[in-house]
Amino acid sequence: MIKSFKDKNLEECWKKGKCKKLRADLKRRVLMKLDSIDAATCIDDLQNPPGNKLHQLQGEYKEYWAVSVNGPWRLIFKIQDDNVYDVMLLQYH
Numbered sequence: 001m002i003k004s005f006k007d008k009n010l011e012e013c014w015k016k017g018k019c020k021k022l023r024a025d026l027k028r029r030v031l032m033k034l035d036s037i038d039a040a041t042c043i044d045d046l047q048n049p050p051g052n053k054l055h056q057l058q059g060e061y062k063e064y065w066a067v068s069v070n071g072p073w074r075l076i077f078k079i080q081d082d083n084v085y086d087v088m089l090l091q092y093h
Helices: 008-016 024-039 043-047
Strands: 065-070 073-080 083-091
Touching: 008 024, 008 083, 024 043, 024 065, 024 073, 024 083, 043 065
Parallel strands: none
Antiparallel strands: 065 073, 073 083
16 A cells, blocks of 8 residues: 655645646556555565566665556655555656
8 A cells, every 4th residue: 555655746646636747648557557556465466467567676776666657667666564655756777
């Protein structure tokens, strides 16, 4: 279950549907991925579909996990006690 967002615009998009700062071509996929992250009861639930490309990050974001959204876009988040914290949408690679 998602407990917190680090990106307040992303939080408003997910909770209220107000996606002012989110590119239109990403909106549907981001919202779908957020729903699946929120529904997950453990990190292993996010292994499917394989297109999520779930992986733990290294370096600056070593405490974070990531799922693929589209191209270089990833939703990243921390896991603690099977809850999700500090969700952000990042473009990396």
